Ligand code: AHM
């Protein structure tokens with residue numbers, strides 16, 4: 001197979017389809033570079049003293065791990081000076097991060113969850129970085145209001161998975177492509193073109209310890225899967241839960257299935273568990289471009305008009321027919 005680096009891929013896409021302006025290419029390459037630095041830090045683990053708690057809480061009241069803070073810093077520093085951004089927002093920061101005045105400003109907004117699946121860091125299980133790119137509205141300096149755009153307006157979304165290999169999965173409005181980090185060369189290489197989510201699936205991902213908190217439609221759906229060959233689905237299903245959304249959704253993109261962090265009695269007051277702007281929206285954008293679907297059970301995720309930066313939403317995404325089935329169960333139970 002020809003070896004196509006991320007840079008070459010982006011340049012050739014621009015040449016062929018005219019959809020990746022130079023500033024956006026720079027942005028993606030800079031994010032990819034930060035992901036490489038994060039991968040290296042994660043790979044060193046205990047040797048570099050990067051495991052464990054940072055001794056601080058983030059805006060959501062969650063204990064920050066050292067690698068949450070390090071990854072956030074890497075992404076901020078890498079993206080400040082290039083002139084491609086108007087502002088950045090992160091799971092780890094209450095307010096948007098303005099580009100310092102000493103640097104030129106650009107037309108894009110970057111949002112990220114610097115280290116998704118933080119609870120897995122210290123136990124050597126896959127974690128990731130999720131990012132989303134929006135255009136900064138004209139005349140805006142990149143304050144919180146500038147970021148509050150529905151997911152349909154994303155110009156690009158991606159995630160890195162730091163697993164046995166480091167992958168970068170990218171959606172630019174026209175399908176999904178997967179790049180693998182060549183550690184010797186230090187560059188991402190295209191390893192899967194136009195990823196399509198398999199429609200036939202017998203796998204689901206949900207944190208079953210929340211079963212007593214679930215709403216009726218989710219309970220109905222999962223009960224039917226668990227009934228296996230003796231139930232209405234007439235076949236056995238398998239369950240997996242890594243507890244890193246990137247790893248769970250990547251598996252589902254690769255071999256089909258459904259990922260759910262639905263609304264439940266535990267999270268209803270805050271609207272759900274996962275964050276709309278830098279978790280649900282970018283992952284929904286990628287899943288849809290791979291031919292899947294993503295809803296809250298009640299509405300398409302990408303259509304939600306955000307009301308605040310750290311807004312949480314229920315998430316149901318994966319193979320289209322399964323997502324539509326759970327969504328239908330929600331409609332039927334509301335009727
Ligand atoms: P994080 O961004 O703070 O790591 O939290 C998000 C993670 C998701 O990656 C994952 O799907 C979910 O939280 C796991 O939650 P739980 O521990 O309740 O199963």
Ligand code: MG
Pocket residue numbers: 091113115116117245279
């Ligand atoms: Mg996260």
